[in-house]
Amino acid sequence: MAATFFGEVVVKAPCRAGTEEEEEEEEAGRRETPEDREVRRQLARKREVRLLRRQTKTSLEVSLLEKYPCSKFIIAIGNNAVAFLSSFVMNSGVWEEVGCAKLWNEWCRTVDTTHLSPSESFCVFYHLKSNPLVFVCQCSCYVAEDQQYQWLEKVFGSCPRRNMQVTILTCRHVTDYKTSESTGSLPSPFLKALKTQNFKDTACCSLLEQPNIIHDLPAAVLSYCQVWKIPAILYLCYTEVMTLDLITVEAFKPILSSRSLKGLAKNIPQGTEILKKLMTTNEIQSNIYT
Amino acid sequence: MASRYDRAITVFSPDGHLFQVEYAQEAVKKGSTAVGIRGTNIVVLGVEKKSVAKLQDERTVRKICALDDHVCMYFCKILTIFIGLTADARVVINRARVECQSHKLTVEDPVTVEYITRFIATLKQKYTQSNGRRPFGISALIVGFDDDGIPRLYQTDPSGTYHAWKANAIGRSAKTVREFLEKNYTEDAIANDNEAIKLAIRALLEVVQSGGKNIELAIIRRNQPLKMFSAKEIELQVTEIEKEKEEAEKKKSKKNA
Secondary structure, eight states: OOOOTTSSSOOOOOOSOOOOHHHHHHHHHOOOHHHHHHHHHHHHHHOOEEEETTOOOOOOSSSHHHSSOEEEEEESHHHHHHHHHIIIITSSSSSEEEEEOOOSSSOOOOOOOSSTTTTTTEEEEEOOOOEEEEEEEEEEEEEHHHHHHHHHHHHHHHSOOOOOOEEEEEEGGGGGGOSSSOOOSSSSEEEEEETTTTOOSSSSSOOOTTTOOOHHHHHHHHHHHHTTTTEEEEEEEESSSSSSOHHHOOOOGGGGGGGGTTOOOOOOOHHHOOOOOOOOOOOOOSSBBO | OOOHHHHTTOOTTTTTTTHHHHHHHHEEEHOOOOEEEEEESSEEEEEEEOBBTTTTTTOOOOEEEEEEEEEEESSEEEEEEEBBBBHHHHHHHHHHHHHHHHHHHSSSOOOOHHHHHHHHHHHHHHTTTSSOOOOOOOOEEEEETTTTTTTEEEEEOSSOOOEEEEEEESSHHHHHHHHHHHHHOOOHHSSSHHHHHHHHHHHHHTOOOGGGGGEEEEEEEEEEEOEEEEHHHHHHHHHHHHHHHHHHHHHHHHHHH
8 A cells, every 4th residue: 555645545456467477476385384284273273163061161072053953043243232132031031051162363362261251252152941942142252254164063063954043133333334325314223134035024123225234253144044044034233332332232122022032031121220230330431532 | 435535534535525524423423422401591511421440540531621711790611522532632622722812812802602613613624624634533512601691502523513502412322312302402491400400411311321420510500600510419410310200100100000
């Protein structure tokens, strides 16, 4: 990238035609030494996604849903979606932790998932004790692109059953929402939905319009469900505040009346109280922003 | 499309956006929530106060600042709050304070609220039009009384525009607070000073998660000096508000029954 006299930044685009010299350089790069191979192997091992059983902390031999088949799978990705599930769904009924996913990447460096502080990232799976076919995943860590397929394989397996319904909840910043209106006039936070072909129920909000796209783990899960013909729906909350925020979490409330979550949230006023308590672990005043 | 036209302040996009200015407005949303209300005889400024790091001196984290303080026939002050990048706020406040004194020395009259707002807005606009500089990432609420005794509330934003408002909010979740104000700002509500104060606190409580202890509030009544509310006084107001809310809910449930 280079700055011009007027202050614009110009990105140097790669040449598609290519030259002979470039090909020779590529071949030289391909000749790996044994040390390179060893480094690559170690890196792959470090970035492996491990699914551990709760009690024994040993790895699961088969995928999670093969071991614990379910009919309803609710996945919350991101801290606001996780707070929503904690306050409104997991406050009613007894939920038992079934396992957790351990992974390492540049954004998520949690190594030990036994003693987590509230600010650390985690990915934990629960099922409802009174109805073990209802499964919940709370994922507040970032799953990198190269780890998403591993995560899917370890959770869903290589040949998942179709007779389950998957609901994914996540958030995105409203500036990612492409629209002809100005972002100032959008009623943020607001919900948008995207579903797979096999999902026949109605969504409890409008569908996501083109050219907007989904990113990261929610996109990986939804694509996986589409490929394997699993009915799945993703609820995406566009918000201005990506940190834990009361108004953003409450924007997910319409989903409580949907078929996926019906019957799971029994005490909504209590949920609001629990949510307020979660919020009182107050964030410290940032020195950069007043 | 945006990425080709958003790296320099001096470049318009084909559809007329100055993306850097719009991104500066996003920086404002990272700050706390502030609310300003213009009553009949009072102006109120309230802001969300987050907890300070353990070893940090709380006195250095003041959000509501006085821009001008002059004792003439009446005690007058112009109060302001800037939301967004702290350092930018400090620089602009200093420039505004110097301008207030300079104006007084030159024309022997204190600045009006509108004059100093226009000065701040013009300063911000200058920084959207020269290369090598970025816009100020701050919005301001400026309140005060002029010599004619009329209360004023102005708001500026990073693009350098300024407008007068009856009530407004800036910062995080400002839209939610503004919608609350639109529903609840009535001439009756602001005729009474105490009601205006309660309205400001109620508006902040919509988005401030931990109640009265995280609110900073300042008022100016006509012909009276500035008053900063103590934590106790705010707590008292919050208790009153909660009581009124409970009574309103009881009445509602009786009606439904």
